[in-house]
């Protein structure tokens with residue numbers, strides 16, 4: 657059986673783990689072929705480093721899309737994240753419209769900011785564009801900051817420490833049940849952290865969590881969303897894939913915390929990828945469920 661393909665529309669930050677540097681190895685470890693669509697090339701990510709280089713790859717995205725269209729490629733999944741410019745909203749939308757088939761799962765991580773603030777390169781106009789783009793998703797994976805932006809609420813209003821609030825926000829993000837939502841940063845007890853999952857197939861909200869690890873680790877959002885995407889493409893249901901993502905992210909955070917580390921260098925996940933593969937084989941079975949192209 658051919659290995660299912662996932663197209664990943666993300667930047668390539670060459671130092672400091674995030675985006676494609678996390679997405680590619682993680683999806684590979686989950687038995688999927690990751691086909692990168694790089695949005696920008698950076699020397700480092702923008703969180704904690706100054707003076708990073710930044711090459712906008714919009715022209716390349718358009719050329720790559722045209723070539724892949726000629727090749728009639730198909731994807732079991734399309735997973736989008738950090739975009740390099742406003743123009744890439746339209747480019748990503750046309751990528752999705754070009755390659756989406758009936759069975760293609762579209763996961764949009766509406767990457768815009770964290771800890772109540774937008775990232776340096778995310779202007780209000782770009783954030784509005786991300787909101788429009790996210791309407792195409794089967795599943796969105798916002799953190800609290802991104803949820804507030806998508807819902808046009810103040811960050812302080814979107815509290816995620818009471819079950820009924822988490823359920824309400826997750827459902828409010830679902831476009832009246834048209835898309836599934838995995839709202840991250842949910843913490844119903846001080847020692848737990850996880851996500852509220854609104855599943856459009858059932859209309860139910862389930863909350864998943866894992867042990868909280870004290871500290872901050874760059875790239876954990878991308879790691880969580882990558883495992884979630886991989887689990888879904890491998891046929892897991894939403895809450896099961898989110899639980900796997902929460903557990904694996906917690907495991908990697910714990911490993912990072914146990915060492916001397918610099919936050920900006922990101923979550924130390926590589927030596928644990930084998931466990932993800934082994935766990936997935938047990939939970940999702942060896943036969944990938946989504947098969948396209």
Ligand code: PXL
Nearest residue numbers: 667669674675701702703738
């Ligand atoms: O992990 C989100 C992210 C992705 N890509 C780049 C970033 C960040 C967060 O800072 O700077 C380039």
